[in-house]
Amino acid sequence: MLIPFPFAYLFGAVCLDAAATLANRPRWYSTARHMRALGIGSALVAAVPGIIDYFLAVPPNSSASSRATWHGAANLSAVTLMSAVAASRRDDTPPRSWEMAAQVAAAGLMSMAGYLGGTLVYRNQIGVDHRHADAGQWQEQYLPPANDEEVDAGTSADLAVNQMRLLHVGDRRVVVARTEDGVVAFDDRCTHRGGPLSDGTLACGVVQCPWHGSQFDVRSGRVASGPAEQPIGVHHVREEHGRLYLRLASS
Ligand code: FES
Incomplete structure (x- = not known):
């Protein structure tokens, strides 16, 4: 403006x-x-x-x-x-x-x-508020850096199917999400040109990058549809007593 x-x-x-x-x-x-x-x-x-x-x-x-x-x-x-x-x-x-x-x-x-x-x-949607487009990012959380330890990634009950939570773990950006088959965690960075996957959409276990539409299987990280050619990083996350626990794969 x-x-x-x-x-x-x-x-x-x-x-x-x-x-x-x-x-x-x-x-x-x-x-x-x-x-x-x-x-x-x-x-x-x-x-x-x-x-x-x-x-x-x-x-x-x-x-x-x-x-x-x-x-x-x-x-x-x-x-x-x-x-x-x-x-x-x-x-x-x-x-x-x-x-x-x-x-x-x-x-x-x-x-x-x-x-x-x-x-x-x-194109990059910088400064666009995605909440009004009903996009996936609905919550953002900051956590201290984690080495090989598990970190508490917050409550799980308010993470509905196909919703994503963007976590800043130290300087890493990780998305925790719920699919029809359970919770998953993956890197927020699209391997095509670095688009923020937490701003994309998640459906049927596949996340779509908001920038050029690359799609990734959020369980394995493999590319479901280009232009990206490299898989995204995935991490281990588990749900216990209403909370999520995340362990990052080494970068
Ligand atoms: S940056 Fe994700 S598809 Fe281009």
Whole structure:
């Protein structure tokens, strides 16, 4: 929701500087200067939720994480170029050639970052709240790191058939789920491009990745349908006295 502001202001500043020169309207340079300042300010505000998503919502070791890195780097470079122009521009005089070139380059970088940002939302589903789509992830739990020991993975009664629980065990992401044949545990990372399987759907013992639709048998980890080619990691989980106990396979 915040992105249109820096995009419109900074693009507007480039266009106004160019239009002022072409139409010989020096007062437009002043409007461009104000738009540049508003664009830089609103870009810094829009960066805050972006940084939060980068560290908390983007799955590690995934295509989304490299895409998000390029997205952030392109935006940061564009704002840096625009800030350099803002610091050097003088009122009511045409932009020097390097100032115009820097602004055009910043507009190109912002366009690239915008495309990557759209792909992060529409393809990688970063920032999409899956609860309203009735997707599998319904609960998230943080546990301390486990070596070879069993860890208590919470109550089992509220895990219905085809529901998944995302566990952060130290720095590992593991899904505990119930199928028609009992409870299972498997890695949250799709072997295709790192999609979060806990955001996918589980049915008949098969989980489907939300990013490109790879399917995995959650008991054995084998690929039921591509594009993934490698199986996912599976772990041992048991149910006793209404609780789940998880033992991680070595990574
Ligand atoms: S990341 Fe492509 S199918 Fe899972």
